[in-house]
Amino acid sequence: EAQVTQNPRYLITVTGKKLTVTCSQNMNHEYMSWYRQDPGLGLRQIYYSMNVEVTDKGDVPEGYKVSRKEKRNFPLILESPSPNQTSLYFCASSSQGRRGYGYTFGSGTRLTVV
Amino acid sequence: GESVGLHLPTLSVQEGDNSIINCAYSNSASDYFIWYKQESGKGPQFIIDIRSNMDKRQGQRVTVLLNKTVKHLSLQIAATQPGDSAVYFCAEISANQAGTALIFGKGTTLSVSS
Numbered sequence A: 001e002a003q004v005t006q007n008p009r010y011l012i013t014v015t016g017k018k019l020t021v022t023c024s025q026n027m028n029h030e031y032m033s034w035y036r037q038d039p040g041l042g043l044r045q046i047y048y049s050m051n052v053e054v055t056d057k058g059d060v061p062e063g064y065k066v067s068r069k070e071k072r073n074f075p076l077i078l079e080s081p082s083p084n085q086t087s088l089y090f091c092a093s094s095s096q097g098r099r100g101y102g103y104t105f106g107s108g109t110r111l112t113v114v
Numbered sequence B: 001g002e003s004v005g006l007h008l009p010t011l012s013v014q015e016g017d018n019s020i021i022n023c024a025y026s027n028s029a030s031d032y033f034i035w036y037k038q039e040s041g042k043g044p045q046f047i048i049d050i051r052s053n054m055d056k057r058q059g060q061r062v063t064v065l066l067n068k069t070v071k072h073l074s075l076q077i078a079a080t081q082p083g084d085s086a087v088y089f090c091a092e093i094s095a096n097q098a099g100t101a102l103i104f105g106k107g108t109t110l111s112v113s114s
Helices: none
Strands: A006-007 A011-015 A019-025 A031-038 A043-050 A056-057 A076-078 A087-092 A109-113 B004-006 B008-016 B019-025 B030-038 B045-051 B056-058 B062-067 B073-076 B086-094 B108-113
Touching: A006 A087, A011 A019, A019 A031, A019 A087, A043 B073, A043 B086, B004 B086, B008 B019, B019 B030, B019 B086, B019 B108, B030 B062, B030 B073, B045 B056, B045 B073, B073 B086
Parallel strands: A011 A109, B008 B108
Antiparallel strands: A006 A019, A019 A076, A031 A043, A031 A087, A043 A056, A087 A109, B004 B019, B019 B073, B030 B045, B030 B086, B056 B062, B062 B073, B086 B108
């Protein structure tokens, strides 16, 4: 089954403790992206990647890092999480680049930073 | 700044009625629009898309209308069913955007009662 898999689904952590949210897709998509979703603010893009070793900032990249060493994986890294990063995170991939054709989203990771 | 937004945060309809969800965008350079459906606990799911060279596109029970003159987008759902209850987002992309991909509106919550 074609899908985007995020792990973990739920995570509670403390301020300053580094964490990684993994994202993997099995569709051989070149384009991958991370969004955060907050009440009243909708979905905002954090980082995106056009291909292996090609990443760039989205609208809200502060406090986040990403890497794209393999085509299928696009982990989101929070080096020193803070409470304002408490949010619902979605990874997405697309076969058609940034224009969003055929976007497939993961099921989300709900992160709480205390 | 330029943004995509929805007119109403919530919409309540009776089962069997037709639903109309509206979206206004401000970037006249936007050339591609998508409607997504997000059910509770899940990631956004692609519903239908439309390019700026079209003013109407139909899918199964859904129709998207685009009025470029007033920069307005709408999603019409025919014979609304309880399973249509979800948050609906419009998203746009502009041909002149060098970085970010889809820009999402804040969403409309559709509630369908039996």
